[in-house]
Amino acid sequence: xxxxxxxxxxxxxKTADEMGKQQREIxxxxxxxxxxxxxxxxxxxxxxxxxxxxxxxxxxxxxxEAGILPEIVVKLEPVGVGSAPAxxxxxxxxxxxxxxxxGPGIVREVIPRIFAKLLYGSKFHxxxxxxGQQGIGISAAGMYGQLxxxxxxxxxxxxxxxxxxxxxxxxxxxxxxxxIILEKKQIDWENHRGTQVTIELEGKYQKGRASVDEYxxxxxxxxxxxxxxxxxxxxxxxxxxxxxxxxxxxxxxxxPHPYGIELGMLxxxxxxxxxxxxxxxxxxxxxxxSSDTAEAICKxxxxxxxxxPRDVVGHEAEVLFKTVQNTKLxxxxxxxxxxxxxxxxxxxxxxxxxxxxxTAVTRPxxxxxxxxxxxxxxxxxxxxxxxxxxxAAKERTSPLAEGESHDGDDDELARVMRFANRxxxxxxxxxxSTFKAILDTTWKNYGxxxxxxxxxxxxxxxxxxxxxxxxxxxxxxxxxxxDYDEIRxxxxxxxxxxxxxxxxxxxxxxxxxxxxxxxxxxxxxxxxVVGACKRLKAGKLSESKLRTQLTDIAKKITGGxxxxxxLDRSAGPHGLPHSIIVTAEGIEGAAIIEEPPATPAAPxxxxxxxxxxxxxxxxxxxxxxxxxxxxKK
Amino acid sequence: MAxxxxxxxxxxxxLADIVIxxxxxxxxxxxxxxxxxxxxVTFNAKKGYIEMGSNKQLRTFFNVGxxxxxxxxxxxxxxxxxxxxxxxxxxxxxxYYRTKHTMGDSLENTFxxxxxxxxxxxxxxxGLAALREEFHVRAENAGTVIGPVVFEDDGDKVxxxxxxxxxxxxxxxxxxxYLRIKKCSADFVLLIEKGTQWNRLAExxxxxxxxxxxxxGNGQPxxxxxxxxxxxxxxKKLPVYVLVDNDPWxxxxxxxxKQGSINLAFESQxxxxxSAKFVGLSSADPQEYDLPRNVGIKLNDKDISRAKELMNYPxxxxxxxxxxxxxxxxxxxxxxLDALANKDFQYLTKQYLPKKLKTRxxxx
Numbered sequence: 001x002x003x004x005x006x007x008x009x010x011x012x013x014k015t016a017d018e019m020g021k022q023q024r025e026i027x028x029x030x031x032x033x034x035x036x037x038x039x040x041x042x043x044x045x046x047x048x049x050x051x052x053x054x055x056x057x058x059x060x061x062x063x064x065e066a067g068i069l070p071e072i073v074v075k076l077e078p079v080g081v082g083s084a085p086a087x088x089x090x091x092x093x094x095x096x097x098x099x100x101x102x103g104p105g106i107v108r109e110v111i112p113r114i115f116a117k118l119l120y121g122s123k124f125h126x127x128x129x130x131x132g133q134q135g136i137g138i139s140a141a142g143m144y145g146q147l148x149x150x151x152x153x154x155x156x157x158x159x160x161x162x163x164x165x166x167x168x169x170x171x172x173x174x175x176x177x178x179x180i181i182l183e184k185k186q187i188d189w190e191n192h193r194g195t196q197v198t199i200e201l202e203g204k205y206q207k208g209r210a211s212v213d214e215y216x217x218x219x220x221x222x223x224x225x226x227x228x229x230x231x232x233x234x235x236x237x238x239x240x241x242x243x244x245x246x247x248x249x250x251x252x253x254x255x256p257h258p259y260g261i262e263l264g265m266l267x268x269x270x271x272x273x274x275x276x277x278x279x280x281x282x283x284x285x286x287x288x289x290s291s292d293t294a295e296a297i298c299k300x301x302x303x304x305x306x307x308x309p310r311d312v313v314g315h316e317a318e319v320l321f322k323t324v325q326n327t328k329l330x331x332x333x334x335x336x337x338x339x340x341x342x343x344x345x346x347x348x349x350x351x352x353x354x355x356x357x358x359t360a361v362t363r364p365x366x367x368x369x370x371x372x373x374x375x376x377x378x379x380x381x382x383x384x385x386x387x388x389x390x391x392a393a394k395e396r397t398s399p400l401a402e403g404e405s406h407d408g409d410d411d412e413l414a415r416v417m418r419f420a421n422r423x424x425x426x427x428x429x430x431x432x433s434t435f436k437a438i439l440d441t442t443w444k445n446y447g448x449x450x451x452x453x454x455x456x457x458x459x460x461x462x463x464x465x466x467x468x469x470x471x472x473x474x475x476x477x478x479x480x481x482x483d484y485d486e487i488r489x490x491x492x493x494x495x496x497x498x499x500x501x502x503x504x505x506x507x508x509x510x511x512x513x514x515x516x517x518x519x520x521x522x523x524x525x526x527x528x529v530v531g532a533c534k535r536l537k538a539g540k541l542s543e544s545k546l547r548t549q550l551t552d553i554a555k556k557i558t559g560g561x562x563x564x565x566x567l568d569r570s571a572g573p574h575g576l577p578h579s580i581i582v583t584a585e586g587i588e589g590a591a592i593i594e595e596p597p598a599t600p601a602a603p604x605x606x607x608x609x610x611x612x613x614x615x616x617x618x619x620x621x622x623x624x625x626x627x628x629x630x631x632k633k
Numbered sequence: 634m635a636x637x638x639x640x641x642x643x644x645x646x647x648l649a650d651i652v653i654x655x656x657x658x659x660x661x662x663x664x665x666x667x668x669x670x671x672x673x674v675t676f677n678a679k680k681g682y683i684e685m686g687s688n689k690q691l692r693t694f695f696n697v698g699x700x701x702x703x704x705x706x707x708x709x710x711x712x713x714x715x716x717x718x719x720x721x722x723x724x725x726x727x728x729y730y731r732t733k734h735t736m737g738d739s740l741e742n743t744f745x746x747x748x749x750x751x752x753x754x755x756x757x758x759x760g761l762a763a764l765r766e767e768f769h770v771r772a773e774n775a776g777t778v779i780g781p782v783v784f785e786d787d788g789d790k791v792x793x794x795x796x797x798x799x800x801x802x803x804x805x806x807x808x809x810x811y812l813r814i815k816k817c818s819a820d821f822v823l824l825i826e827k828g829t830q831w832n833r834l835a836e837x838x839x840x841x842x843x844x845x846x847x848x849x850g851n852g853q854p855x856x857x858x859x860x861x862x863x864x865x866x867x868x869k870k871l872p873v874y875v876l877v878d879n880d881p882w883x884x885x886x887x888x889x890x891k892q893g894s895i896n897l898a899f900e901s902q903x904x905x906x907x908s909a910k911f912v913g914l915s916s917a918d919p920q921e922y923d924l925p926r927n928v929g930i931k932l933n934d935k936d937i938s939r940a941k942e943l944m945n946y947p948x949x950x951x952x953x954x955x956x957x958x959x960x961x962x963x964x965x966x967x968x969x970l971d972a973l974a975n976k977d978f979q980y981l982t983k984q985y986l987p988k989k990l991k992t993r994x995x996x997x
Contacts, residue, residue: 399735402746522695524736525704528743529652529662529694532707536649536714549656550694557661557695 028118029174032140033147039140040427040477044093045210047144048076048203049426050477051097052212054137055197056219057423059101060226061130062195064247066104070226071242073100076212076233079200089233094149095203102194105159108166115142115153115197116172116179128253129337129469131423136476141199143172148202152182157195165189205233210426216240218417218424221348222340222465243347248338254469255287257332258324260370266321270309278312279305288330297323334365334372339467340422342578345378350580353461356382356509359501359579360463361494368486373468375487377494379502380461385582414438414460418481420471425479432480434464437491446503447510464491501579522554641768642717644761648710652694663693664706666760667899674898676947681891681907683948685759685898692756702753708732708743709753713768722769722806725751759899765856766806776803776858777828779835780846782865783816790815793846798835800847805857807864817869819846822862823986824909826852826877826886830970830981837982843990846871853886856897859904862890866906873906874995876986879914880932880967881939884949884958887911892948911996912989914968916961921994922985928975929966936967953996 032039040050052074063070078092086092106114113120118139142153158165169183189196207213216230220240225247228240261269275281282294289297298305301323303316312320340348345360360378367373383391418425418434429435435455443449443456450456472482481487526547534541648664655662666689667673673688694703712731716723723731729747736743744750758765765772779800784791786804793801804812823845825831831849834840840847846865850858865871875890877883891909893901915921919929932940943949944958961967973980989995 399740399742400745520739522700524739524741525694525700527737528704529707532711533649533652535711536646537653541649541653546653546656549659550652553656553659553661553695556659 027175027177029143029172029177032118032143033174036144038476039136040479041144044202044204045206046427047201048095048205049210049212049215051141051144051199051201052099053215054141055097055099057131058138059099059103059195060223063101063103067247068103069242069247070223071102072226073229074216075231076205078233089205092205092233093202094200095205095233096198096200098196098198100194100196102191105193105195106157107159111155111157111166111168112170112179112181115139115155116170118177129251129421129467131421139172143174145199145201146171149200151200154198155195156187156189158189158191158193161192215424215426217352221352221417222419222422222424224344224348224351243351244344248340251338252336254333254336255285257288257370258286258329263318263321267317270312270317273309275309277305278303278307278309281309287332293327293329297327331367332370332372336469337365337372337374337467339374339376340465345376345463346578346580349378349380349461349463353380354384354387355380356384356582357502357505357579359498361497361578363490363494366486366490368484371468371470373466373487375490375494376465377491377498378463379498381459381502383459412459413457414455414462416455417461417463419465420478420481421467428474428480431474433483433488434481434491436483437488437495438462440492441495441499443499446499447506505581526550526554641763642714644763645710645714648707661693661695663691664760665689665691666756669755669759669896671895674895676892682901682905683893683895683898684901705743705749706753706756709750710757713757716769722771724771725754728754728770755896764900766808771805772855772857775855776848776850777801777831778803778846778848778861780840781818781844782814782846785813785815800835803857803861805855807857807861814864814868817865819871820844822846822848822865822871822873824854824862824873824875824890825849826883827970830876833981837979839982839986854890856904859890863904863906873909874912875909876912876970878967878969879916879918879961881936881943884943888948914970915996916957916964919968924968924972925975928972929968932965932967937962957996
């Protein structure tokens with residue numbers, strides 16, 4: 001290359017001034033437009049699921065917080081592009097998602113911001129167990145719909161029979177992260193109370209794993225107190241009835257535990273606090289810090305207890321932070337957690353999964369990084385007596401050929417159901433702490449096969465639920481639980497207990513099976529041996545005499561084992577806590593399926609007085625009265 | 634045409650008598666079967682072959698672990714007796730099919746696959762001290778022979794020098810009454826592990842130039858091939874040379890020809906050829922014949938553990954053999970006979986074997 005000009009050493013460099021001019025603010029909404037995968041909108045199929053999920057999560061949270069038994073309708077409709085007619089569900093690229101609840105409704109003023117402003121919500125700022133955490137979900141779903149179809153989010157909400165229903169069409173201004181109201185009016189609505197959200201979005205519907213169908217099924221398992229009606233896009237309607245007639249105990253809000261915060265958080269709290277003294281700040285804004293402890297902390301940090309919190313900055317704040325971390329404090333209170341409970345898990349699994357054995361374990365509360373949490377595990381095992389009977393009937397018809405075996409589907413792997421605060425987790429299974437704990441568990445100890453690096457094999461469903469004020473997800477799209485040691489340990493302990501019970505069940509059943517088989521087998525073999533002897537002796541043999549003699553010996557030899565079996569039977573079967581055993585004869589153990597109380601049954605809008613509970617709304621309305629139908633207090 | 638062995642039939646019927654007698658005394662019927670494993674064989678250094686020890690195992694009926702095997706043994710015995718009466722020969726697989734049925738109305742099979750019935754036939758051979766030929770059970774004809782030898786098979790004269798390059802397929806039963814050696818002018822027998830190398834030698838007419846009989850069993854030689862080599866050795870006084878791959882499995886094939894196998898130790902006397910010689914491939918050959926390292930194959934873990942097992946067998950204790958195996962392990966490589974083609978397609982015929990035989994470069 002011949003370049004005659006050599007006097008330009010920096011051909012394209014920019015000056016700091018030029019670079020400075022390029023700097024500008026990035027709005028959250030713009031950021032998420034470009035990073036939609038962070039929120040679970042990576043592909044059309046997942047986008048459809050995420051949209052349903054966010055709307056249902058909000059509906060459940062709102063109903064529960066208002067003390068109303070949740071009842072939720074989910075409707076998916078394929079939509080044609082432009083003026084084209086709606087294609088079949090499997091071909092469609094656009095869907096209209098409608099989620100209706102009969103919950104508390106939302107006050108008119110906050111509706112636009114709830115549905116068309118990111119990072120706006122009631123749940124982020126408080127430590128209280130709920131499905132939603134950040135206030136991104138539903139508005140992100142709306143934004144995704146807006147980006148892919150140009151259609152606004154349509155909302156109808158009504159806070160009570162005497163209030164009017166409000167209809168809104170809103171969009172998000174992606175630059176300013178503020179709602180744009182396209183339409184608002186009062187309308188007539190057949191529902192007396194509740195909220196209906198409609199979002200049109202680009203999506204793909206496909207049955208199977210991680211589908212909306214699966215999400216509905218799993219939600220019904222983890223929320224046995226809710227009734228779901230699901231209108232699938234192919235015209236199918238599934239109703240998941242309520243099997244428990246009361247809401248879970250409302251979780252309490254707690255203050256952060258000092259072990260769970262980081263320096264930046266502490267700095268922010270120091271600025272925001274209403275306390276005038278440092279010691280007062282410590283004892284009122286944190287849980288498990290008494291005024292004595294607060295004084296002691298100040299002392300060892302070398303700070304005056306009467307110092308104004310706002311003045312604690314820089315090095316002093318760092319020292320304070322370190323001191324707090326090194327102070328012995330009680331674990332955070334755990335009444336802020338509302339586990340599903342063993343009975344409800346059993347009931348949910350029993351309702352949705354066909355099996356022979358069910359068990360559930362709720363662990364005592366534990367703590368990671370200052371956040372309390374509870375792990376629950378459940379197992380459903382087997383194919384159910386009906387299927388077993390079918391299998392047996394199929395077997396009856398023909399003997400096995402070479403290479404066939406009795407248990408053909410033995411390489412089937414266990415299905416894992418993961419939940420965080422009752423929300424099903426459908427993606428990123430292998431990144432999830434629950435999945436790692438399942439792999440860590442030695443299922444072989446419980447009589448279940450398992451290959452290296454795989455979940456256990458067999459007709460089994462493994463249920464794991466983590467309830468916490470703050471579930472640590474690996475990403476904003478909330479798909480996998482981060483792998484903290486404390487969490488994995490708790491999951492493993494829960495799985496071991498459930499596995500142990502299953503092991504007892506399997507062993508007992510196998511033994512009973514083997515015992516009855518043993519005698520049958522001798523009978524069969526005797527017949528064969530007698531036949532062979534007769535042919536060998538060319539017919540010169542008293543067949544019946546030989547048969548009787550051999551049968552007598554067999555009885556003498558197996559008689560002892562028969563007694564063993566009887567003894568064993570009286571020793572064991574009912575001793576398994578929180579378990580259900582299903583046999584062809586019936587059900588052992590309590591499977592609670594509660595019928596709705598016969599009292600005034602006007603399901604859609606239950607007549608309970610409630611003040612409108614703003615869902616996701618920060619100017620929290622005076623806390624709604626808890627009025628679940630059952631509790632009278 | 635099978636020859637009827639009356640005493641074999643009697644032995645089989647004897648099994649029924651055991652059951653009947655035990656039942657009469659209200660006792661658990663039991664058949665005693667010699668153990669067929671390394672623990673129950675001894676190497677008779679004087680005779681030069683492996684002999685079966687006296688360890689026996691009782692197979693009883695009313696024992697959950699053995700009941701099925703006992704029942705199956707009776708069924709196989711029944712089928713074998715049927716063959717005797719009908720004066721027919723059959724294969725292992727046909728025995729399996731003959732005895733397979735469901736029991737009663739249970740849909741449970743007496744046998745699920747052939748792997749269950751085959752060892753029972755060997756059990757009965759050992760237990761009743763009868764030979765497989767006497768049971769009228771043939772193996773597959775998995776061997777081929779070519780060379781200056783004439784057989785009489787069912788009245789037909791088979792001149793193995795006039796069978797092109799394909800040779801004569803060795804029947805599984807080669808006893809005098811089935812196969813007669815009418816004429817033999819060969820100087821020695823060469824038993825080759827692999828069919829491909831046997832083909833090379835047959836195509837090159839190696840047998841004509843060196844006046845020998847070429848035998849192959851396509852891998853581990855079946856009984857017919859071993860027995861034929863033994864008869865040629867005993868009746869025609871022909872020395873037997875063995876040519877195998879240089880790996881632990883090749884060594885073991887040679888040892889089976891020479892000293893007999895662990896599994897069929899009771900037949901060593903009829904099968905083993907204690908004076909058989911190992912001509913190659915030896916672990917010394919790659920250097921001797923200048924085979925490049927890259928035609929070798931890395932020994933895998935199984936090869937290595939098998940080689941170490943061989944070194945512990947009493948019949949591999951000769952110093953030369955320990956050196957031979959150690960040399961292979963030290964090199965970390967095994968060589969196939971086929972690798973000789975690296976030098977020339979006819980290297981085996983024109984260079985390797987002539988030199989080996991001329992310099993009498995073999996192991997005993």
